[in-house]
Amino acid sequence: MPMSLTSDPAVVAPATGHAPKSLPQHVAIVMDGNGRWAERRGKPRNYGHRMGASAVRATVEHCLRRGIPHLTLFAFSSENWARPAGEVSALMGLFLKALDREVGQLDQHGVRLDFIGDADAFSEPLRERMRHAVELTRQNTAIRVNVAVNYGGRWDLAAACRRLAERAVRGELDPASIDISAVAAEVALADQPEPDLFIRSGGDQRISNFLLWQLAYTELVFTETLWPDFGAADLEHAFSEYAARERRFGLTGEQVRRAAQGAP
């Protein structure tokens, strides 16, 4: 399968942070529906996962084109280990192959790749590939793509609490000083803005233990499109939906509108 990133001359890597304000600066996606996509075609679920890889490519490509500086993709949850062993090992194999195949091209297009989740559960060859991808792309600035693998929002929060407690035990941190910003600095993606827009494909309207802390004020958009069919049109639809929302962050609509007009 050709890598569409390189074949499309329209893809010009913009500098991080250049997306217009009406566009989300950080998009977080639950890539759901691969299994059902395959089952509807009378194929094994793993075929759906293979086809889902093209939708990842199309999504990264379109976000690059639109100048979205941060993209976080939920690829494998901490609960997905409980799936049949054949499906789990196929997913791991696909992940490994995708890393080998795509990382060079992603690098050429200025993509900085990161992973969130508990990597301890992965095989050493996979961990090595992940480290290599992160190292290779560390200086890139066109877009940050965070892939959530063996990630769970509850794991993320528990790990953050554990690190804070360890620092308190060592006497480096006063427990009384643990506040929202202290926790925010410990959870995954702490060095990136919180997601503005959450998209879930596949028709289900739930978070499924994705970024529980980070999604506190994220706009949620759900689409019936199954992940292997997801592409630029679905993203544009979600961006329009996002642009039409009024984000109030607990304020009144009037307060928000006055602030937008520069009123005190």
Ligand code: IPE
């Ligand atoms: C998302 O598709 C991919 C993973 C969770 C790994 P699913 O495999 O969950 O597909 P459905 O939801 O069963 O259709």
Ligand code: IPE
């Ligand atoms: C969420 O999808 C996780 C990923 C897309 C990686 P699931 O298919 O695991 O979610 P549930 O089981 O429908 O909630």
Ligand code: MG
């Ligand atoms: Mg699913």
